[in-house]
Structures are given as structure tokens and as C-alpha cells.
Amino acid sequence: MSAAHASHQSSLRQLFFAWLGLLLLTALSVWIGREFHAQVGLQPLVAAVLWLKSWLVLRFFLEGRSIHIFFRRVLHTFIAITPICLVVFGLWHE
Amino acid sequence: MDKGRIPGNKGIWVGICCEFVEFLLLFAVYFVARAHFPQEFTASAGRLHLWSGIWITVAMVSSSFCIAAAVVTIRNSQRRASLACLVLGLLIALSYPLLKWHEIQWNLAHGINGEAGIFFTVYYYLTINHMVHAFWGILGMLWVLTRHSFGIYSAENHDGLEALASYWHATDLIWLVIFPFFYVLV
Numbered sequence: 646m647s648a649a650h651a652s653h654q655s656s657l658r659q660l661f662f663a664w665l666g667l668l669l670l671t672a673l674s675v676w677i678g679r680e681f682h683a684q685v686g687l688q689p690l691v692a693a694v695l696w697l698k699s700w701l702v703l704r705f706f707l708e709g710r711s712i713h714i715f716f717r718r719v720l721h722t723f724i725a726i727t728p729i730c731l732v733v734f735g736l737w738h739e
Numbered sequence: 740m741d742k743g744r745i746p747g748n749k750g751i752w753v754g755i756c757c758e759f760v761e762f763l764l765l766f767a768v769y770f771v772a773r774a775h776f777p778q779e780f781t782a783s784a785g786r787l788h789l790w791s792g793i794w795i796t797v798a799m800v801s802s803s804f805c806i807a808a809a810v811v812t813i814r815n816s817q818r819r820a821s822l823a824c825l826v827l828g829l830l831i832a833l834s835y836p837l838l839k840w841h842e843i844q845w846n847l848a849h850g851i852n853g854e855a856g857i858f859f860t861v862y863y864y865l866t867i868n869h870m871v872h873a874f875w876g877i878l879g880m881l882w883v884l885t886r887h888s889f890g891i892y893s894a895e896n897h898d899g900l901e902a903l904a905s906y907w908h909a910t911d912l913i914w915l916v917i918f919p920f921f922y923v924l925v
Contacts, residue, residue: 657811664804671796671918675789678923683781691919698915702800706807706908713743716752720912723759727916730770731924738777 655705663705670698688735692728699724747902755909758872762913765865769920776857783858784924786851791842792922795835796914799873802831803911806880806904816894822887825900829880832873832907839870862921869910869917876910879903 655663674694681687703709703720712720745752773780805828813821846852846859853863883903886892892900 654814655807655811657808660804660807660811664800667800668797671793671800674919674923675793678919687924691923695915695919699912702803702908702912702915706803706911707905708746711743711746713745713752716745716756717743719756719759723763724912726763727766730766731919734770734773738774 654711655708659705663701666701667698670694670701674698685735688731692731692735695731696724696728747898747905751902751906755906758909758913762865762868762916765868766916766920769861769865772857772861779856780858783856784921786849787862787921788842788845789922791838791845792918795838795842796918798831798834798838799911799914802828802835803908804828805831806907810897810900810904813892813897813900814894818887818890818892821892821900822884825880825884825887828907829877829884832877832880835873836870836877839866865917865920869913872910872913876903876907879906 674691677687677690677694681690703724707720709717709720805824809821809824809828812818812824851859853860880903883899886899
């Protein structure tokens with residue numbers, strides 16, 4: 646493994662904070678769901694939280710910065726598609 | 740330009756790409772159904788057991804954290820710590836089918852079955868499909884745990900553990916999308 650790849654590896658401390666962030670964002674998304682029920686801003690807010698949670702998993706758990714560029718692009722595309730769809734859906738239907 | 744490395748092996752990443760394609764199709768089904776039956780989605784959402792969804796999310800991200808910690812510790816030659824993280828990750832992952840079983844029992848007791856409406860059909864289709872994929876991950880954990888306990892993995896060679904971790908994190912990513920679909924956007 647090259648030094649460049651090694652520098653992109655997560656530490657236990659980073660993993661812990663990513664996990665904590667995921668739990669807090671889950672709580673935040675439930676709160677948003679309740680507070681913005683049936684309101685115009687619900688879809689983009691949920692989409693933003695969803696993307697952020699997915700990014701945390703990709704960046705720290707999957708160590709996305711060291712993954713082969715093809716699979717890195719696949720992962721970034723995958724985590725972007727649904728939030729984009731939610732925003733577009735919200736604009737279209739609200 | 741640094742092209743990066745392939746954690747685990749190429750085979751698992753082909754599988755992960757196939758898994759993503761499969762679930763993107765299922766997500767498309769969700770959006771098409773929601774666009775065509777907005778009233779049903781509005782009326783049905785909120786009838787599900789929210790805490791089941793929350794606890795499954797906690798279980799998925801926590802087991803993902805433990806599996807990632809198992810990889811980090813084996814890299815540091817902390818074999819016992821890595822094994823402990825893997826066992827903890829497996830135990831937490833096993834709570835997922837239990838939580839899902841409890842949720843389905845609760846649903847059935849409240850008249851929510853696969854024929855209760857389009858919202859619930861899509862919900863069962865997506866969540867049960869995800870649980871099947873999680874089940875493969877749990878089997879993978881048992882296999883990797885067996886190999887790990889025999890001392891097969893080391894700081895220099897732990898491709899099998901990385902392959903499992905990559906699959907489990909990908910399955911976690913998919914659940915993170917499913918959760919707001921049915922439990923948050925209500």
C-alpha cells in the first residue's frame with residue numbers, strides 16, 4: 646500500500662466521530678420529518694441530511710478517498726442520485 | 740494521477756455495483772409509485788412503526804462502525820481487538836432481522852400487509868429485499884470471523900475482511916436511503 650493511500654485511511658477516532666455524526670443526523674432527519682410535515686422544504690432538507698449521512702459512510706467507513714477512481718465515481722454517483730431525485734420530486738409535486 | 744486501490748477484491752466490488760443497480764431500480768419504482776399515487780402515500784405514511792426504522796438505522800450504522808474498526812485494528816496488528824470488533828459488529832447486525840421480525844409482527848397486528856396499499860407493497864418489496872442483502876452480509880461476517888479466529892488475517896493480508904467491510908458499508912448506504920423513504924417523509 647502506498648503512502649498516499651495510507652494517509653487516506655481512517656483512524657478509530659475518526660470512525661467514532663463519523664458514527665456519532667450518523668446517529669445525530671438520524672435523529673435530525675426524524676425531527677425534520679415531524680417539524681416540516683407536508684411543507685415545501687421537507688424534501689430538500691431530507692435530501693441534504695441523506696447525502697451528508699451517505700458521505701460520512703463513504704468518506705470514513707469506506708475510506709472513499711483511497712478507493713480506485715472508477716468505484717469512487719460509482720459510489721459518489723450512487724449517493725447523489727436519490728437526494729437529487731428527492732429535490733426534483735419535491736419541486737415537481739409541491 | 741493516483742487511481743486508488745480496490746479494498747478487498749475486484750469480485751466484491753462488481754457485486755456492490757450490481758447491488759447498487761438493483762436498488763436504484765427499486766428506488767425508481769418508489770418514485771414512480773409515489774408520483775402516481777400521492778394520496779395513498781400521504782395517507783399510508785406515518786402508519787409504520789417509526790421506532791423500528793430508527794433502531795434498524797442505529798443497528799446498521801453501529802455494526803458498520805464495528806466492522807470498520809475491525810479493519811483499522813487489524814492494520815495496526817491488534818488481532819484480538821479486531822476480532823472483538825468483528826464479533827460486536829456481528830451481534831449488532833443480528834439484531835436487524837430480529838427488529839425486522841418484530842416490526843412485521845407489529846404491522847400485521849395493525850392490518851399492514853402486502854395488500855394494504857401501494858405504499859406498503861413498495862415498502863415490503865424494498866425492505867425485505869434489503870434484509871436479504873443484509874443476510875448475505877451476516878453470512879459473510881460468520882465466514883470472515885471463522886477465518887479471523889484461525890489467524891488467517893494479518894496487518895499485511897486482510898483482503899477478506901476488507902471485502903466484507905466494503906459490502907456491509909454498501910448495504911448500510913442503501914438502508915440510509917430506504918429509511919427516509921418510509922419513516923421520515925411522512
